[in-house]
Amino acid sequence: MAKVSQIDIRDLSYTIEDKQILDGMSLSLAEQRVGVVGRNGSGKSTFARLVAGLVAPTKGTIRVNDLNLAKDRRAAMGEVGILFQNPEHQIIFPTVGEEIAFGLQQQGASKSAATEAMLDILDQFSLSHWKEAYIATLSQGQKHLVTLMSVVAMKPALLVLDEPFAGLDIPTKAQMKRYLNLYEGSLLHITHDPGDLEAYDSIIWIDQGRIQNVGSKEEVFPVYLEAMNRLGEHDDLADLSG
């Protein structure tokens, strides 16, 4: 599983009702830890959904480990997992145990095998007492942890994280970070905050639906931060897109 995931993107464009979200991206990556930075509305989340195969590109191709995941959903189950920004948008079932076991059964595990793997993952996180817990009674941070466990249990080769730390308090964020650093598969981490990406090898900067810069964090972050701080002094927040 420690195999590095290969992401190949060629002429990728994505439009929603004539609105260009991503425009002419090309990229080839094979790194254990990839960060994606950019502003709100730059197309980062759409990029995440495309990589995870949740949506298909309007133009161009995207392949992960040489598979078209938007088409081949069966293969996608083992290749890629995605952690949504808002756990409420990810959790389907009412109890922690059911939520974790669901993905495993979707991967083809029998009911008893899924239950066993579910107990395993809870044990790994030292949270065995959460099995029967109702999601509705959990705090926001705990819900984040449930979504993480549900996806990690499926052991995808590539784990896509869409602003996984948004709205988390400092200790919760530190704990989530620790769990993620231990992950054996590849990570593609989308964030606006370079501080989240200390342990990352390669950084993609997306701006207005295009790749602005790709490189090591030493190459990308100084330019990115400078641009962000410069923009902060202007008031382009008033500009409407589309």
Place this chain on the structure above:
Amino acid sequence: MISLTSPVRTRAHDWPAPFKLFALAVATFVLFLVNDLWLMGAALAVTLGLYALPGAVFFKAGIRRLKVLWPFLVILGVWHLVTATYEEGAQIILRLLAAVGLANLVTMTTALNEMIEVIRWLATPLRRFGLHTRALELAIALVIRILPTLVDNGTRLSDAWRARSRRRPGWRVVVPFTLLALDDADHLAEALRARGGFLE
């Protein structure tokens, strides 16, 4: 997230779901056969007794869930007062309370995936004809999952309204409420797709 869950773990949680559902079917059938006010009252008393068995916390949570019935009870009550069919009215109200009360008990003490298992078993003949029953199983889970979210949405909208208005929110929140529901449906669809959707 889900309304019909139990705040405490009861012994009934360990009983097999098909058994509980079958018992519920039999009990409801009998309730409709009985035509005696006193027996009906006794049935309701037994139901309430069952709610009381796991303790006060469970009892309160269960009774709170029965409160949604009150508009129906009022309509029935008014109708039978107007038509002067008092005994019949009392019977129908007691029967309704007992039947819904028992059904609630089953839902409160049965995990969603067990419920889905039963549906899967019931749908076995459909699968013989090559029908895709996984969608049916998941649809039921999703309805149960999304209902409390809809209630939350409604509460949030009316809070947002009241934060900026002295008047009560009226029909004008209906459209945003509908849009929010569609939005939630989108998110849920995506969550399902992210984990395989309807792969069989």
